[in-house]
Amino acid sequence: MNSFIESIKRNRIGIALMVMASLMTALGQMFWKMSDGGINLLLVVGFVLYFLGAVFMIISFRFGSLSVLHPLLSIGYVFALFFGSMILQETITESNLIGTLCIIVGAALIGGGDN
Template identity: 65%
Template sequence: MGLISEKFIQSLQKNKIGVFIMLFAALCTAFGQMFWKLSDGAINVLLMVGFLLYFMGAALMVIAFRFGSLSVLHPLLSIGYVFAVFLGAFFLQEAITMENIIGTVLIVMGTALIGGGDH
C-alpha cells in the first residue's frame, strides 16, 4: 500500500500545476452548465454567461495539458460531475440522493486510481 500512495504523491507533485488548472477548468464547465440550466432554454444573459464559463473551462483544459501528463489530467475532467452534484444542491436546491453519493465516491475513487499513477 505504501508504494501506491508514494506513486500517487509523486504523480501529484509532478503534475500539480496541470492538476490545479484542470480542476479549475472542471469547475468552470460545471458552473457554465448550471447557468445554461438557469437560462431555462431562453437566449438571455444567463445563457451567455454559461457559454463564457464553459469556453473558459475548455480553454483551461487545453492549457492544463501543457503542465502534466495526459493520463493524469484527462481523468480529472470527470470531477466536473462531482462539482455539478454540489452546485445543483447548493444553488438549485436539488436533492442529493444515496445514488448521487455513491456515484460521487466512485467517480473520485476512479479518478484517483486512473490518474494517480503517472508512469
C-alpha cells in the same frame, strides 16, 4: 505509495488547472440550465464559463500527462451535484452520493497513476 505522491507532484499544476476547468464547465452548464432555454444573460455567462473551462483544459495539458489529466474532468460531475443541490435545490439521493464517492476515489487514483 511513493510513485503516487511523485505523480501528484509532477502533475500538480496540470491537476490544479484541470480541476479549475471542471469547475468552470460545471458552472457554465448550471448557468445554461438556469437560462431556461432562452437567449439571455445567464446563457451568455454559461457560454463564457464553459469557454474558459475549455481554455483551462487546453493549458493544463502543457503541465502534465494526458492520461492523468483528462480523466480528472470527471470531477465536474461532483461540482454539478454540489451546485444542483446548493443552488438549484435539487434532491441528492443515496445513489448520487455513492456515485460521487466513486468518482472522487477514481479521480484520485488516476491522478497518481503517471508511470
